[in-house]
Amino acid sequence: MLIDPDGVPTGAARMPDDAALTTAYEKLIAGRRFNDQAYALVRQGRLAVYPSSHGQEACQVAAAQVLADGDWLFPTYRDTVAAVTRGVDPVEVLTLLKGDWHNGYDPYEHHVAPLATPLATQLLHAVGVAHAARLRDEPTVVMALCGDGATSEGDFHEALNFAAVFRAPVVFLVQNNGFAISVPLSRQSAAPSLAHKGIGYGIKGERVDGNDVAALLAVLGAAVERARAGQGPQLVEAHTYRIQAHTNADDAGRYRDEAEVASWAKRDPIARLAAYLGPPSAAANEAAERLAERMRDGINADVTANPGDLFEYVYATPTPQLLEQRALLQDEMSRES
Numbered sequence: 001m002l003i004d005p006d007g008v009p010t011g012a013a014r015m016p017d018d019a020a021l022t023t024a025y026e027k028l029i030a031g032r033r034f035n036d037q038a039y040a041l042v043r044q045g046r047l048a049v050y051p052s053s054h055g056q057e058a059c060q061v062a063a064a065q066v067l068a069d070g071d072w073l074f075p076t077y078r079d080t081v082a083a084v085t086r087g088v089d090p091v092e093v094l095t096l097l098k099g100d101w102h103n104g105y106d107p108y109e110h111h112v113a114p115l116a117t118p119l120a121t122q123l124l125h126a127v128g129v130a131h132a133a134r135l136r137d138e139p140t141v142v143m144a145l146c147g148d149g150a151t152s153e154g155d156f157h158e159a160l161n162f163a164a165v166f167r168a169p170v171v172f173l174v175q176n177n178g179f180a181i182s183v184p185l186s187r188q189s190a191a192p193s194l195a196h197k198g199i200g201y202g203i204k205g206e207r208v209d210g211n212d213v214a215a216l217l218a219v220l221g222a223a224v225e226r227a228r229a230g231q232g233p234q235l236v237e238a239h240t241y242r243i244q245a246h247t248n249a250d251d252a253g254r255y256r257d258e259a260e261v262a263s264w265a266k267r268d269p270i271a272r273l274a275a276y277l278g279p280p281s282a283a284a285n286e287a288a289e290r291l292a293e294r295m296r297d298g299i300n301a302d303v304t305a306n307p308g309d310l311f312e313y314v315y316a317t318p319t320p321q322l323l324e325q326r327a328l329l330q331d332e333m334s335r336e337s
């Protein structure tokens with residue numbers, strides 16, 4: 001921990017410089033605004049579903065901020081704020097959750113892979129990209145995000161093992177928010193910590209306060225630079241908490257008590273930075289408001305969907321069944337018009 005929950009610096013080494021902290025602060029303000037606006041859009045019926053990262057924004061901002069332009073980020077469905085921090089358009093990042101059109105953004109534009117809904121599958125893809133970069137002698141580092149629940153998946157273990165054996169330049173950031181939907185960590189893992197899972201594969205494992213953006217910038221930044229220098233992968237376990245329900249479709253009151261939520265709310269990553277740096281600048285607040293406005297305008301705009309698009313971009317050569325289904329659809333649509 002570099003800044004404690006009351007905003008007091010602990011005096012530990014590795015404190016990021018003021019410029020990095022100020023940038024993180026601005027991104028945190030924008031990230032919280034993004035979460036709040038997305039939740040409001042769900043209530044207004046404009047977004048189908050939203051898995052909020054309210055309370056976890058420090059992990060998301062730091063994960064994006066420590067990367068260089070050529071690096072890659074592999075997010076999950078909960079990592080929209082990380083994607084936006086890296087520069088993905090806030091409306092495009094929500095397209096998947098609106099249910100409009102495939103992934104919604106071009107992964108190559110900002111080197112952000114699609115938001116992965118199947119748990120831990122993105123970790124294998126992340127390792128593949130990192131391994132390929134190493135074979136090509138490119139300086140790329142990959143930041144692979146997942147939750148605590150995903151560490152029980154087979155794909156998580158295969159990804160760590162392959163990365164360790166081939167020294168792939170990848171940093172695995174596990175946001176341990178205590179729950180996999182309603183399943184608490186104690187029913188998920190008997191390991192002394194999730195960082196130990198890295199150690200079991202021969203990867204450096206480190207734990208960090210996931211609500212302390214200064215500590216996250218220091219730990220993740222060092223992990224990225226080690227990976228870039230050819231020193232192999234690392235696992236970082238960030239201790240944080242999901243303040244809101246798993247998604248709007250979940251009732252968190254059925255499996256956790258209010259006192260626990262309240263105790264974590266006191267460790268809020270933004271309040272902590274505000275206590276240390278003072279209130280956010282007017283420019284930071286205005287930028288966050290512009291972001292929210294852009295979300296409202298973009299998500300509230302009705303799109304004209306072409307049902308025929310369902311058959312595009314999945315197979316280079318469509319299967320006979322898909323051709324048959326497409327013909328049926330075309331026939332039905334021509335009779336409607």
Ligand SMILES: Cc1ncc(C[n+]2csc(CCOP(=O)(O)OP(=O)(O)O)c2C)c(N)n1
Pocket residue numbers: 078117118119146147148149150151177179180181242246
């Ligand atoms: C392979 C797979 N199994 C099950 C699910 C259903 N599922 C969606 S979210 C979730 C919990 C994930 O928890 P965690 O990895 O801790 O991430 P968090 O949602 O807390 O960010 C589950 C089981 C899924 N999406 N993919």
